[in-house]
Amino acid sequence: MQPFTDTARLSLNQMTTELWSLREAVEGCARQGIPAIGLWRHKIAEAGLTESSRLVRDAGLRVSSVCRGGMFPASTARERQARIDDNCRAVDEAAALGADTLVLVCGASPDCDIDGARRMVRDGISQVVLYARGSNVRIGVEPLHPMFAAERSVIVTLAEANEIAEEYTPAEVGVVVDVYHLWWDPQVYVEIKRAAGRILGFHVSDWIVPVPDMLMGRGMMGDGVIELRRLREAVDEAGYDGFIEVEIFNRAICNMPGEETLKLMQARYLSCV
């Protein structure tokens, strides 16, 4: 297994430098020679969509993904429709930014039984796919770690995400592989192979021991137990040649000066991914 010799596929997911505005993150990437960025919608909203597009274009960056659509389960039909409408706006934003993937965090609801919530996810996706037809935006279903099943995503394995994606063409729906969410799964390598041709994103971070916080406790690559290179090579063998987003939700890393975070993640990307 060979390390990368350059950072041509590296992308900064904005959550890694959460204190930076969109402008600061874009400028940081440009200065640091990071070729792509994964944008979050609350940051796009803060800067404005037109201005966000202009900033990214002027900096010569690619937008590796827009995060996030999804969050389909809700207890009333009215609320579910509102969420589908919001997903359609997210498709428009991704298109305006030249991103080819909208990442879905599918959602969960303590008010519904888990099977019901899973049906709402499938129903929501089918409607967003209809809306996205004719745009160049694909829907990337991202399974989340099972510890988020009650609050963020009832889609918790790559098998489930593949099953949903396979109901559509690869030009419409694919999957996003995030090592933090999937490393524990005894089926992960089988399911990465199954996802060949449908992998729309690959996210890296690490699982540190002990986990300092369920939501904000991800580690920098190399600081934990995840077999990063093995997973990256599996994704590559499945034909993925797109950007590799560093997405780290971590309070301490958030609070580092952004430039330092970028340098550290470049170094760790080369040594660990």
Place this chain on the structure above:
Amino acid sequence: MQPFTDTARLSLNQMTTELWSLREAVEGCARQGIPAIGLWRHKIAEAGLTESSRLVRDAGLRVSSVCRGGMFPASTARERQARIDDNCRAVDEAAALGADTLVLVCGASPDCDIDGARRMVRDGISQVVLYARGSNVRIGVEPLHPMFAAERSVIVTLAEANEIAEEYTPAEVGVVVDVYHLWWDPQVYVEIKRAAGRILGFHVSDWIVPVPDMLMGRGMMGDGVIELRRLREAVDEAGYDGFIEVEIFNRAICNMPGEETLKLMQARYLSCV
């Protein structure tokens, strides 16, 4: 789905009343009419094995399980052997207490790759099974929630536990179904059916939202999102008619007076399980 009308199958897992000694827990169950108890080895060691057996027998209680064996992965062969030896002692303790099941928390190690750790688990189990032959103690493989994959158990799905168990006869190895560890799994009902004839224990608690703590944040039945009755009925339909252990790792519940905890868990068992 019908609620229970009595507590004939209820068992107190000692971790639920962690501040109680073995004697206090046994006396509490006897006073409260709880017919069984799941014992932990550090509590047995504290009271002494002979005294523990006497206390349980004199109180007329059944021992629904002994927790826990396992913890097989380690970085040196010497340490792995020491852990297997310790599992053999646990088999002897279970036999002395008249428990027919030793529960395994299989272990994890940040020093090994996850496949390597899984091989160590299988190897360790094979040796403990050899040792347990001729005793009346069966080995119960308990898959833990994937959030414990780096520190406590690389066996994280019921599918994996079933696969291991199926290498042996049902008189030797089975599985333990704990709702807290498995409720998120889209395959859980399929795998419960597959486990028919091999289910050696059923543990209940709840997943509260938000989770207050990864290790010590389980909830009392009814306080969270787990479909307890649906899971219990699935286990019953698979032929399980053994004890149902209430196993709650929770700081606030630990700190309640034990008698109150027992009354609350009896009420919730009847209304929610």
